Amino acid sequence: MGGRDRGQSQVLGRVLLIGLVLSGASAVVLVGGPALSGVQGDAETSRIEAELTYIDSQAAHVALGDSDSQVVNLEETYSGDMSVTDAGQVWLVTDDGTEILNESLGAVVYEGDRTTIAYQGGGVWRGTGTETRAVSRPEIHFREGTLTFPLITVVDGGESASPGKIRLETGNREFDLGPGFVEGTQVSLVVHSEFYQGWADYMESRAEGSVTELDHDENVAVIDLGQLTIDGDFDTGIVAQGDVDASHPAATTDTDVLTSGTASGDFDDVEENADIDLNELDSGLERLVNNSEDDDPHVDLTTGGTLGPGSYYAEKIHLDGGTLTVDVSGGNVTIFVEGNIGIEGNGGIEVVGDASGNALQIYTLGDFALANGNGEISTSDDATGVQIYGTSEMHFGIGQGDFTGGVYAPRDEPAEGDNEAVDMISASSINCAADVDVCLGTGNPSITGAIIAGPVEVAQSADFSYDADLAAVDPSLPPEVDLPPPLTYLHVSVNELRVSGPPASESSTTDVDVDDYVSGSTGTPTPTPTGPTPTPTTPTPTPGGPTATPTSSVSASLTITKSDAGGGKTEYTFDASGSTPDGDIDEYRWDFDDDGTIDETTPADTTSFTCKGNPSDPSYCGASEGSVTAVDTDAGESDEATATWP
Secondary structure, X not given: OOHHHHHHHHHHHHHHHHHHHHHHHHHOOOOOHXXXXXXXXXXXXXXXXXXXXXXXXXXXXXXXXXXXXXXXXXXXXXXXXXXXXXXXXXXXXXXXXXXXXXXEOOEEEEEOOOOEEEEEOOEEEEOOHHHOEEEEOOOOEEEOOEEEEEEEEEEEEEEOOXXXXXXXXXXXXXXXXXXXXXXXXXXXXXXXXXXXXXXXXXXXXXXXXXXXXXXXXOOEEEEEEOOOOOOOOXXXXXXXXXXXXXXXXXXXXXXXXXXXXXXXXXXXXXXXXXXXXXXXXXXXXXXXXXXXXXXXXXXXXXOOEEEXXXXXEEOOEEEEOOEEEEEOOXXXXXXXXXXXXXXXXXXXXXXXXXXXXXXEEEEEXXXXXXXXXXXXXXXXXXXXXXXXXXXXXXXXXXXXXXXXXXXXXXXXXXXOOOXXXXXXXXXXXXXXXXXXXXXXXXXXXXXXXXXXXXXXXXXXXXXXXXXXXXXXXXXXXXXXXXXXXXXXXXXXXXXXXXXXXXXXXXXXXXXXXXXXXXXXXXXXXXXXOOOOOOOOOOOOOOOXXXXXXXXXXXXXXXXXXXXXXXXXXXXEEEEOOOOEOOOOOOEEEEEOOOOOOOOEEEOOOEEEEEEOOOOOOOOOOOOOEEEEEEEEOOOOEEEEEEEEOO
């Protein structure tokens, strides 16, 4: 086909495109003035959508290299204004803070009386903020673990001397910006744009299961891809990135050792100078702890108490003589700890119940210290019942006391600084060499289990024994945590599109710092989940133990009343109508005997049942307390209230 024929086909295609979107307006009948104005506005919106969609199709030819330039004639006169703006920014950032991409998006924007329509990033968007939807989607693809990201950016090419004409020209192009193979790496796509909601919805449709967070105040969408892979195991008692020293004559060890350095002491089997390359957990743990702070009950773990199955958030664990009893007979108990773990005196953590594969799992961003008494972390079964996961900077120390369990805190190099948990409990017996990450000090401490961390010292009278039962444990993240889809390959290019014709306008959006939105930052805003709200599985801690602190805007209320139902029956009514905010709560989860198991879920704020006073009654009849969890599923917020049975 010759150039003339191609030009005719482009014009014909554009006419057909505009004709299709306007076909619905051809059946307009005589209506009143205001209604006619609305119809005309809708028709104009449709024409603009068609014009920008056509610009999108031609821009793809230019930006992606099929053509050096294209000219688009705007044949209609519109009531709004069209301009080229530098608005918008996009980043691709890995979990260790490495910026793969940091580009200004730019846009061709039509501002009308009824709506805003824009060409940005290779797509066409209608509306702004939470009202944005995609009219024509960018050519970004996610298939079977491969993200292909051919970004099109818009820059101003100057105003045209010919009104109604837009010229599209190829600008700078950069290829192979992505690292390629990224398996086991978390990657965040951060978009700062008036059209952030449309970007988020589009990426969720492309990458099913992606984890999205929205900052509505700053017009930012964060889309997370790629899963942190835990690639180690507990097959060896000590795995150390650094030296292992158990050379003191009074130190006792019964374990194999795998070390990147050298090992001194009496070990069963030793592999020195090993290449230990395990994924660090830092970014994943920070994400888990931040999410737990938003979603899970807050517990005070400074006095002891009892915890049953579920997930909890704690600022720290500091037990000075108190004992925290953890019952895993009904499922895992998961604690996300923002700070340090310190245990002193004769207290500790006792894991009880028939584990049957269940465990206490602690995910912490801080250090660990156990000293100053006969404290312990123990289980009623074996070391599989306790698993502690830490960052690459975690220090672990025991001066006195016993620890049973597995510790998983891999790193590429020894940690920096000192064990802050030692300062929290003033433990003079945790007194190993300065460059040691794991210290079994001088007060007869004992570990039964396994540890993966940095340099290790087993000092005078200390004992380390491997528990082979841990070989059956696969270190893992909590199964109930929402994880992004796996990402194996990442291909990125930037294709600049110079747009001449419409006047340039300055961006009205404020600058943001991407460090506020990626792992490792200190100022992450509170996210707004956009996917389904997971069903809470966490009960309120046992009275007398840790107390839950509400963290959402939902406030639950519950009253329980009874009435005579005749025939010796009693009707009990659970009423949560006092919960607020009224109209936002759309789900009530009823736990009639407050045992941590949801007995019924309803959209209504009241429910009732009948008890007969005989063995055929439901098991919760005759309970002393009941509870309700009020849930705003759109906002991802909930709150629990408890009341006494009458």
